[in-house]
Amino acid sequence: MGLKNKTIIVSGGSGRLGSALAQELLNRGAYVSIADVKPPLFIDSLPSVIRHRLLFLEGDVTDIATADKMLIQTKETFGHLDGMVHSAYPRSPGWGTRFEELSPENLFFDLNTQLGGTILFAQRTIKLLREEKTGGAIVFISSIQGLSAPKFRHYEGTNMSSPIEYSAIKAGVNAVARYLAKYLAGENIRINTVSPGGIKANQPAIFLKRYRKDCINKGMLDPEDIVGTTCFLLSDDSKYINGQNIVVDDGWSL
Ligand SMILES: NC(=O)c1ccc[n+]([C@@H]2O[C@H](COP(=O)([O-])OP(=O)(O)OC[C@H]3O[C@@H](n4cnc5c(N)ncnc54)[C@H](O)[C@@H]3O)[C@@H](O)[C@H]2O)c1
Known part of the structure; x- marks a missing residue:
């Protein structure tokens, strides 16, 4: 079973990963609500037959009053809620x-x-x-940095780094998914994580080359490379996958 007519709220749905996912969900016939501090760039290019299945809700999802409003507005607009993907990525200065x-x-x-x-x-x-009372599926976007230590040699001679708090946060996100999966036993609400490898965004050539050597076929990925796995975890095709983390990293972490 696919995602046709399911309603999914995507936090951070205007970002790199979130907007690729939101567009794929729309292509698969879902109703999509984007909860983000800024609008998605793709909104104006959507044909009207698809546009009516997209709702943009502007606001900070870390504020619970705002989050509640966004969730209720999603339900009121589309009639129900089936799933959520958390891809919002707030960062300090x-x-x-x-x-x-x-x-x-x-x-x-x-x-x-x-x-x-x-x-x-x-x-x-x-x-x-x-x-x-109809169950649902939740996917947190995590990262390979929550599973493995960074490969620090990849960053040498660049101004890039992988912050220590990122590793702590993503390991925490994976643990929260396992916790909630069991906490919600019997409620038919599933919680899983997807851990992407690095996503291309004009990184220095020397970094891309080193990173590529630790992968199998591609190296750094495109946002579109993550969406299929996320859609799978939202759909009934993964009905008994719960509390799991799926790594999509072209073998970086092997
Ligand atoms: N980009 C990568 O290389 C990479 C790799 C692995 C995992 N990830 C994970 O993927 C997720 C998304 O990353 P991305 O690369 O798409 O980032 P991004 O910055 O492109 O997108 C994040 C989105 O979150 C929104 N946002 C930020 N703070 C918000 C808030 N308080 N409330 C609502 N929206 C808010 C931003 O406006 C933005 O649209 C993150 O969890 C990130 O850790 C990214």
């Missing part, structure tokens, strides 16, 4: 700072908004799904 220079303000902001925000947006979504 100090995001990417080296370990030695990490400040408490930036660290606590990122832990709160990225990990705390995931927990709270799940809490608000689950509240609504429970009221619906």
Whole structure:
């Protein structure tokens, strides 16, 4: 069974991964609500036959009153809610700072908004799904950095880094998915994570070359490479996959 006529809310749906996913969900016949602080760039290019299945809700999903409004508006617009993907990616001004220079303000902001925000947006979504009594599927977008230590040699000679708090947050997100999967036993609400490898975004050539050597066929991925797995976890095709993490990284973590 696919995603036709299912209603999915995508936090961060205007971002790189979120907008690729939102467009694929629309292509598969789903109703999509994007919860983001900015509108998706693709909105104006959608044909009207598809446009009516997309709702854009502007706001901060880490604020629970805003999150509740977005979820209720989604339900009121499309009549029901079947799933949620959490792809919002709030970052402090100090995001990417080296370990030695990490400040408490930036660290606590990122832990709160990225990990705390995931927990709270799940809490608000689950509240609504429970009221619906029809079950549902939730997918958190995690990362390979939540499973493996960064390959620091890839960053040498560039101004890139993988922050220590990112590893902590994504390991936490994976743990939260396992926790909630069991916590919701008997409620038919499934929770899984997708852990993408790095996504191409004009990184320096030397980084891309080193990264590629640790992969199997492609190296850094495109946002579209993540959407099939996410759609699978939202659909009934994965009905008994619960509390799992699917790694989509072209073998980087092997
Ligand atoms: N880009 C990568 O290489 C990569 C790799 C692995 C995992 N991921 C994960 O994928 C997810 C999405 O990343 P992305 O690359 O698409 O990032 P992105 O910055 O392109 O998109 C994130 C979106 O979240 C929105 N957002 C930020 N704060 C928000 C808030 N408080 N409320 C609502 N919306 C908010 C932004 O406006 C943006 O549209 C993140 O969880 C990230 O950790 C990304």
